[in-house]
Amino acid sequence: MNGQTDAREKRDTFWRRLRLRLTADEMFHETEVQANRLGALTLLCSGILLVLLLILTAAGVFLLPLSSVFPPFIQAIVEVLILLIVCRAVKYDAWWLKHLLMLGLVIVYARLDSVLTHKAAILMVIPVVLSSRYFSRRLTVFTSLVTTVVFACSAAWGATHGMININIVTAPAGTEIIATGGFLGEAVQKISDDRMLTINTMLYDYFPRWLMFSIVSVISCNIARRGRDMVTSQHEKDVKTARIKSELDLATRIQADMLPNIYPAFPDRREFDIYAAMDPAKEVGGDFYDFFLIDDDHLCMVMADVSGKGVPAALFMMASKIILANNAMAGKSPAQILTAANAAVCAHNREEMFVTVWLGILEISTGKLTAANAGHEYPILKHADGAYELIKDKHGFVIGGMDGVRYGEYELTLEPGAALFLYTDGVPEATDAEGAMFGTERLLAALNAAPAAAPDAVLQNVRAAVDDFVKGAEQFDDLTMLAFKYMGAARENTI
Amino acid sequence: MTINKTKNGGALTIAPAGRLDTLTAPELEKELQTSLPGVTELTFDLSALEYISSAGLRVLLSAQKAMNARGKMIVRGVNETVMEIFEVTGFADILTIE
Numbered sequence: 286m287n288g289q290t291d292a293r294e295k296r297d298t299f300w301r302r303l304r305l306r307l308t309a310d311e312m313f314h315e316t317e318v319q320a321n322r323l324g325a326l327t328l329l330c331s332g333i334l335l336v337l338l339l340i341l342t343a344a345g346v347f348l349l350p351l352s353s354v355f356p357p358f359i360q361a362i363v364e365v366l367i368l369l370i371v372c373r374a375v376k377y378d379a380w381w382l383k384h385l386l387m388l389g390l391v392i393v394y395a396r397l398d399s400v401l402t403h404k405a406a407i408l409m410v411i412p413v414v415l416s417s418r419y420f421s422r423r424l425t426v427f428t429s430l431v432t433t434v435v436f437a438c439s440a441a442w443g444a445t446h447g448m449i450n451i452n453i454v455t456a457p458a459g460t461e462i463i464a465t466g467g468f469l470g471e472a473v474q475k476i477s478d479d480r481m482l483t484i485n486t487m488l489y490d491y492f493p494r495w496l497m498f499s500i501v502s503v504i505s506c507n508i509a510r511r512g513r514d515m516v517t518s519q520h521e522k523d524v525k526t527a528r529i530k531s532e533l534d535l536a537t538r539i540q541a542d543m544l545p546n547i548y549p550a551f552p553d554r555r556e557f558d559i560y561a562a563m564d565p566a567k568e569v570g571g572d573f574y575d576f577f578l579i580d581d582d583h584l585c586m587v588m589a590d591v592s593g594k595g596v597p598a599a600l601f602m603m604a605s606k607i608i609l610a611n612n613a614m615a616g617k618s619p620a621q622i623l624t625a626a627n628a629a630v631c632a633h634n635r636e637e638m639f640v641t642v643w644l645g646i647l648e649i650s651t652g653k654l655t656a657a658n659a660g661h662e663y664p665i666l667k668h669a670d671g672a673y674e675l676i677k678d679k680h681g682f683v684i685g686g687m688d689g690v691r692y693g694e695y696e697l698t699l700e701p702g703a704a705l706f707l708y709t710d711g712v713p714e715a716t717d718a719e720g721a722m723f724g725t726e727r728l729l730a731a732l733n734a735a736p737a738a739a740p741d742a743v744l745q746n747v748r749a750a751v752d753d754f755v756k757g758a759e760q761f762d763d764l765t766m767l768a769f770k771y772m773g774a775a776r777e778n779t780i
Numbered sequence: 781m782t783i784n785k786t787k788n789g790g791a792l793t794i795a796p797a798g799r800l801d802t803l804t805a806p807e808l809e810k811e812l813q814t815s816l817p818g819v820t821e822l823t824f825d826l827s828a829l830e831y832i833s834s835a836g837l838r839v840l841l842s843a844q845k846a847m848n849a850r851g852k853m854i855v856r857g858v859n860e861t862v863m864e865i866f867e868v869t870g871f872a873d874i875l876t877i878e
Contacts, residue, residue, distance in 0.1 A: 687874060
């Protein structure tokens with residue numbers, strides 16, 4: 286009882302090991318299924334050809350007796366049908382199918398070869414050429430060996446049963462051949478003995494053919510190996526690309542999470558309303574906005590754009606954002622913040638990256654806005670009873686550009702109902718298919734089309750106007766905007 | 781973008797034409813790296829430049845810093861669009877624009 290179970294277990298592991306050994310790696314699975322389909326197609330074509338040959342023979346075109354062709358051809362056709370049914374049944378996807386197909390093809394062709402002999406010499410190479418499509422040298426070697434053995438048998442059998450090759454028939458001097466009508470081979474067959482035919486066929490027919498076949502085998506092995514290398518290196522590249530993609534996806538989320546992005550941002554503050562959005566052109570971008578309360582009465586707003594795009598810009602952006610916020614939280618004025626940030630950035634900036642920054646601090650109780658601009662786009666302001674217009678403010682040099690730059694600042698007063706719109710150059714420089722830029726005039730027009738809109742609506746309006754302008758043309762720059770509306774000090778609003 | 785350059789002893793004139801942006805700036809940066817050694821007077825002729833992005837500005841800034849150490853750099857032929865970008869970014873203050 287126990288012995289039986291052991292034997293069974295042993296058999297199980299043998300089969301499992303064999304299966305494991307013959308199953309292709311995951312990356313070759315698709316290749317194998319495709320190759321199986323090609324094998325089935327080859328079988329189908331062979332089957333059609335066999336039927337055609339059979340009909341032509343029956344019609345008397347080939348001058349062969351149907352009785353000599355009928356049994357082997359029918360046998361081959363049945364084999365083809367069985368193999369095709371198996372292929373369909375397993376949907377071309379089984380770990381043993383490739384071996385079965387190669388073996389089946391070799392046997393089908395060998396059966397034909399045994400009848401047609403030297404006329405169908407080329408059939409010998411088909412299975413081995415097809416096997417190279419599996420990109421498995423082992424399978425090609427297997428097919429070569431099987432072909433060598435099976436075709437040797439078929440050649441030996443065909444020497445006495447198939448069509449005779451009169452060029453290799455040897456006869457003693459003075460032998461007379463009497464033609465009886467039909468093929469010359471039939472007349473020749475009468476004078477030859479079986480042993481001589483078999484030896485001559487193997488030596489003069491099969492052996493040279495096998496030498497040529499071995500060259501095709503070597504080439505097929507090489508194709509299989511090269512194919513395998515190509516699939517492997519492509520797979521490695523795919524894995525690498527997928528890893529970079531997943532890392533970039535995570536980086537995109539980290540970057541987005543670094544910016545305040547839950548709205549309303551300050552649900553308990555009724556004095557102002559603020560919304561912002563960043564759409565990087567690549568996975569990660571160099572633009573950023575920021576806003577935070579320094580204390581109960583001071584709101585800091587930042588809009589910035591790092592030179593360049595993608596990962597380098599994103600890394601620089603993260604550092605810049607933190608430096609600016611830290612300096613702002615230390616209670617400095619906008620000009621002092623920019624001056625300190627410039628010094629900090631310049632200290633470690635061998636790649637000479639820079640960032641343009643507009644930074645403003647609003648005194649919430651009075652509406653007094655103090656701002657400084659380091660090479661950034663002009664902010665857009667709407668006074669309570671006016672239209673949105675550009676503020677051509679005083680510009681300092683970009684941050685990180687040159688050590689020791691000092692920045693100036695300026696003051697504006699926001700009255701209740703005033704609104705502020707900040708953006709990066711991705712907005713005015715959004716480009717349509719003809720290369721025309723959106724421009725600040727279209728931006729102002731879009732803002733002034735709905736001057737009383739709430740900040741979230743302002744962002745949607747501008748985005749819609751930009752999308753409408755570019756009409757789907759691919760954009761190469763990040764698109765970042767911030768809309769702010771001032772409602773006035775708390776006590777005026779709590780009535 | 782195409783880059784035309786004329787070298788006359790220690791004087792090098794570089795005239796980029798077209799758009800100088802993220803895609804084309806590395807080309808100019810490479811060009812500068814190879815031809816800048818030994819140059820004491822660098823002139824950028826921007827008369828055929830249609831647009832410059834921040835990546836292009838970065839290359840100009842690098843060139844300016846490199847030339848500060850061993851000669852001078854002049855920018856000429858600046859059109860209105862590019863001049864506006866120079867003014868907004870503060871580059872107008874650090875470049876010698878003729």
